[in-house]
Amino acid sequence: MDFNLLIEKISQHYIKKIPFVIFSLPESESVNALLQKDNHTHRITAFTDNGFVFAPFEYSETALYIPQSDAESYQCQLIKEEIDLSPVVILKDIKEKNKYIKLFEKTLDTIKKRKANKIVISRHKDFSLNNFSLEILIKQLFSAYPKAFRYVWYHPETGIWCGATPETLVQVENDSFKTMALAGTQPFTNKEPVLWGPKELDEQQLVTDAITTSLQKVTSVLKVSNPHTHRAGSVLHLRTDITGILKNGKATLTTVAAALHPTPAICGSPKKIAKDFIVDNEGYPREFYTGFLGPIMENGAAASLMVNLRCMKIFDNTARLFVGGGITLASQPQEEWQETQNKMQTMLQVLKPML
Numbered sequence: 001m002d003f004n005l006l007i008e009k010i011s012q013h014y015i016k017k018i019p020f021v022i023f024s025l026p027e028s029e030s031v032n033a034l035l036q037k038d039n040h041t042h043r044i045t046a047f048t049d050n051g052f053v054f055a056p057f058e059y060s061e062t063a064l065y066i067p068q069s070d071a072e073s074y075q076c077q078l079i080k081e082e083i084d085l086s087p088v089v090i091l092k093d094i095k096e097k098n099k100y101i102k103l104f105e106k107t108l109d110t111i112k113k114r115k116a117n118k119i120v121i122s123r124h125k126d127f128s129l130n131n132f133s134l135e136i137l138i139k140q141l142f143s144a145y146p147k148a149f150r151y152v153w154y155h156p157e158t159g160i161w162c163g164a165t166p167e168t169l170v171q172v173e174n175d176s177f178k179t180m181a182l183a184g185t186q187p188f189t190n191k192e193p194v195l196w197g198p199k200e201l202d203e204q205q206l207v208t209d210a211i212t213t214s215l216q217k218v219t220s221v222l223k224v225s226n227p228h229t230h231r232a233g234s235v236l237h238l239r240t241d242i243t244g245i246l247k248n249g250k251a252t253l254t255t256v257a258a259a260l261h262p263t264p265a266i267c268g269s270p271k272k273i274a275k276d277f278i279v280d281n282e283g284y285p286r287e288f289y290t291g292f293l294g295p296i297m298e299n300g301a302a303a304s305l306m307v308n309l310r311c312m313k314i315f316d317n318t319a320r321l322f323v324g325g326g327i328t329l330a331s332q333p334q335e336e337w338q339e340t341q342n343k344m345q346t347m348l349q350v351l352k353p354m355l
């Protein structure tokens with residue numbers, strides 16, 4: 001099927017309020033879609049069925065799911081379009097900024113009292129859409145960020161969610177797996193060489209150490225790369241690749257995902273203290289932002305689960321964008337605020353024709 005025809009089919013599905021997902025793996029020009037045949041709500045606890053899983057941040061062993069057995073599957077080539085990637089001007093909102101800075105200060109205070117090494121705090125912001133079009137959304141999103149995992153998900157229980165995320169939670173193929181520590185952010189300016197200061201390097205090391213520790217029990221071989229720069233649209237990240245072999249008989253996709261999520265890249269360290277702080281203080285429910293999502297194949301022997309970042313939820317002609325960043329002892333409030341503004345550009349550029 002051709003890309004335009006697939007979008008047409010999906011639009012019909014959306015009108016009928018039946019669940020669907022369309023996605024492309026990072027660096028891939030192949031587009032995949034699952035269109036559920038009815039509007040049942042499927043939930044999954046063990047990742048052993050083929051389909052597409054969509055899990056919230058507060059994941060406690062159940063996630064929404066589109067089973068392949070109850071869906072039509074399609075695959076086609078992306079027809080790429082030229083996308084204007086110039087930044088969108090965000091109107092100043094002092095109240096919103098003050099609220100963030102207050103949260104930042106409380107976070108730093110908790111870290112200073114040695115209750116945590118790192119806590120990831122976030123916020124959301126609504127943008128009104130002039131004329132929402134699913135077709136424009138899909139075309140913009142899939143063409144703008146070819147290096148990212150791109151998706152548009154619809155379910156009557158969640159509405160539309162979409163994003164272009166740079167972060168892998170875990171990729172599994174038989175007993176091999178890949179994950180990453182993605183932490184440390186700076187704006188992309190096209191200048192070489194890209195330099196990273198001790199704050200980012202320390203934060204990156206903290207995330208790498210926490211991930212490797214949480215994988216110890218479920219892996220027999222663990223390899224860790226040197227940190228390198230990874231571009232994600234208008235920002236750059238520091239990334240370490242972690243690969244290895246899963247312990248025979250002890251590790252499944254379900255146990256590995258549960259061991260990793262929520263990673264210190266999107267929650268913090270120690271995990272429980274950071275998560276409790278987020279739930280008690282962030283002041284809004286993250287829902288599916290910083291949850292995880294992706295296709296499960298070969299009854300769980302293969303999967304690409306991604307962390308739901310650079311994403312938004314669309315409802316009633318409104319787009320709600322979610323952004324955050326990791327706070328450590330060395331963090332500065334103005335810089336952290338600006339980082340969230342920069343991250344917002346990823347979805348704003350997708351929305352440009354609809355704003």
Ligand SMILES: C=C(O[C@@H]1C=C(C(=O)O)C=C[C@H]1O)C(=O)O
Nearest residue numbers: 182183184185265323324325326
């Ligand atoms: C939390 C987000 O991003 C995460 C936080 C990062 C950081 O603090 O440097 C970098 C990449 C992501 O792991 C987000 O994009 O909302």
